[in-house]
Each structure stands twice: as structure tokens, then as C-alpha cells.
Amino acid sequence: MQPSQPPMPPVLPALGCLTLASVMLFLFLMPFLFVDMMHQALSRLHLSPGAALLAVLAILIGSLINLPVHRIEREELQVMHPFAVWGPWWLSPTFQRVRQETVIAVNVGGCVVPSLIAAWQLPFLAASGPALLAATALVSAANITACYFAARPVPGIGIMMPGLISPAVSLLFTWMVLPMDAPERASVAFVAGILGPLVGADLLHLKEIGKVSTGLLSIGGAGTFDGIVLSGVLAALLA
Secondary structure (H helix, E strand, O other): OOOOOOOOOOOHHHHHHHHHHHHHHHHHHHHHHHHHHHHHHHHOOOOOHHHHHHHHHHHHHHOOOEEEEEEEEEEEEEEEOOOHHHOOHHHHHHHOEEEEEEEEEEEHHHHHHHHHHHHHHHHHHHHOOHHHHHHHHHHHHHHHHHHHHHOEEEOOOEEEOOOOHHHHHHHHHHHHHOOOOOOOHHHHHHHHHHHHHHHHHHHHHHHHHHHOOOOEEEEOOOHHHOHHHHHHHHHHHHO
16 A cells, blocks of 8 residues: 555645735835835926925825815706715715715816926926927827727716826827937826826816716816826826
């Protein structure tokens, strides 16, 4: 008789624990990695390291602030998902509320701050000559068009679109119209990345808000994780 083989040590439970620990570590580090990525991208936009850090903090804190600009009275009760405008939309069905109006608001961190940073780039672009301004207008128009057709109204939330479309279009057209050694590539990509979702996805779809049941439409409403910020940051970082 052959001697019996010793039982193999359990592998799958150990692998399962290792995988779970890796996922938990990644989720813990992801906000820090994203903040560092934002700081690096903003540092390329004619901002000092200190100003870039202040801009990151303004985006993070401002993402919690929605400034109402218009109210539309509705006959039916409108569903509002409070967490949807701050990013974690999967919590929305549990905490949804209803109201008899639709509030159109502007998010400070997701719209106001990145728009001010984009406006800060214009004097530097203008100083580089009309050709660069024309390139910025071309890239921005392409991204606005792409975002307009990619965005769609979602009941209870507002206007949504796939988050990677805008930075991809901004980068592609920036690479197409500007040489690799162009000094303002990051600024062009950032401006186009901001204007695409802001104008194409949000502003040009405002006329459709009457057809969507939602209690709150926040422009730039997901703040830090909104398409406006994500688009501008990725475009500037990778341009």
C-alpha cells in the first residue's frame, strides 16, 4: 500500500483574504491618489504649488455646496436623491426624498471652481497667439458636441453621461491639432475638458429638464467625481 499523501493546505481562503485586503487597501488609497493626481494636474495650469493645493481643497469642500439659481414649480411630486449630486449615487434609493418643485443649482466644487481655473488659462492662451486660441476653440467645440450627444436625462438625478468620454475627446483633439512640444497643451486640454460637460452635457440639456422628474438638477453636482472636474483634470494631466 502506498502511504497516504498529507492533505494540501487550504489555498483558496488565503487567496480570498488576500484579495479582499488588496481591494480594501485600494479603496482606502484611492482618494489620496485622486487628490495627488488633481494637484499634479492643476500644477501644470499656471498655478503655483500652493495655489494648486488651495484649488484642490476648494473643489473638495465646494463639492458639498449647491447654490440654487432657479426653481421650477411642478404639478407632480419630484423625486430627489440627495447623495446622487455628491457622487455615491448607489445610496440614493435608500435616502431619496420628494418635493413639489425642481431646483436648478450650481455646484461650487464641480462647476464654479473649475470654471474659474479654466478662465485663468485664457490670458496665457491669448498671449501665445491667435492660432492657439483657434485650436482651443476647435478642441472645445468637438468636446461640447461629443458631450451633448453622450449626455442623457436621468429621472431623479438630472443629466448624466459616461465620465471618460470628455477627457478622451479632449486629449484626442489636443494631440491632433497641437504638436507634442506645444507649451500650452495642458491648458488647451483643460479648458476643452471643462467646457465639454459644462456646456454640452449640462447647459444645452437644460431645456429638457421639464421632461425629467427630478427634485434637484445640480450643474457640476457630483463635485469631485463629476464629469466636469474629472474631464479637466485627466485632460490636463495626460496632455
